[in-house]
Every structure is written in structure tokens, then in C-alpha cells.
Amino acid sequence: NAGVMQNPRHLVRRRGQEARLRCSPMKGHSHVYWYRQLPEEGLKFMVYLQKENIIDESGMPKERFSAEFPKEGPSILRIQQVVRGDSAAYFCASSFSGPGRQETQYFGPGTRLLVL
């Protein structure tokens, strides 16, 4: 049973370019969470999605960042017009069910984004 898959594992972008980070949840999981880990910081919650729905995006920067989890295919975290401060490790996690239960979130290996 494959775990959470993220690609690419490493991504280098120049300032102003777009970054697209992909996350395939574990088989049977329909809840996806994105976290960001800045250097010297703990993981910070960004967004929680179910298939075709954004449930909570309270941790997402208001501009340039967006996320989706379509009916088919992986969840995508998109960062437009990247800046150096976006350089971080972005982790995706998935769970079988969501709020109301103590569901374990299983983390992917992360995408390390470097903005030059």
C-alpha cells in the first residue's frame, strides 16, 4: 500500500515564476492537508481539502497561493510569482476521514522549493 506521494521532491524556481506542487494521498484517503516548514520553524498548517472542496484555507497566504483537490488526480498547491520567502519544504498529509474522529494524518516526503 503506497504511502503519500509528492512530486517533485525538489523544485527550483526563479523569482516571478510559478511553482506547482503535487500530492497523491494514500489509497482510500479523501482528506488532504498541506503544511509548510520554513527554515528554523515548525510545520505550519496551510489548507485542508476534500475532493473538489476547500474546507479550511485559514493558513494560506491571501495572495499568490491556491490549492485544489479535483475529483480525479492529485491535489495541487500552486504558488504564483514566487518570491525568495516562499523557499521552504511543503508537506502534504492525508487521512481516511476528517473532523470528528481522531484520524491519523500520514505525511508525504515533501517538496523542497528553492526560489533563486
Added chain:
Amino acid sequence: TQLLEQSPQFLSIQEGENLTVYCNSSSVFSSLQWYRQEPGEGPVLLVTVVTGGEVKKLKRLTFQFGDARKDSSLHITAAQPGDTGLYLCAGDSGGSNYKLTFGKGTLLTVNP
């Protein structure tokens, strides 16, 4: 804003020694999780503690959740080089049941 403070930030010990790392907060959590993260990888769940005062053991690792559910500790007995890694605690406030609050972690190095 809920915060989880982990201490110590760095810990370097010799193989065979015992150690304890701490995770403290002024907030109450409905559950608290411990993860280990290796370089270049994502966090891997070790344990979830739910009940105040709960103690869970995982081989040489002992996890304790404080009575007031505001703090937790991880004790490792007879540490081995394979225990090397970043140990993270994460709290679930219970209000959302999904928005985990992470500490910055304790980076443990066990020298052979």
C-alpha cells in the same frame, strides 16, 4: 495562537544513554502526537496520546501526556544511533480535529 515549545532544541548523546525531551504549552490539547522526521523526509507518526496522564510505550520509547493535557514527554532508554532524527510534537486543539500545531522539534544525535 496555540504554541508548543519543545526542549531541548538540540541533544547529542552517546549510544546507550537515556534521554528525555519535552513538549510544553499553555493550551489544552485534545490529543498530542509525536513524530520523527529524518533529513529530506516527511514526519512519521510514532504515537498519539489522548487521555491526561496517559503513558504509552513503544519498545525503548515511553511517551507521557500530562494530566492537564498541556504537555508531554518522550523518554528514550538506551539510545541507539538509529534513534537519530528530529522529534516533533504536534497538538490537536480539538476544535478542528485536523489543524495540527507543531513544535519546532528536538534534533537528537546519538553517537556510536
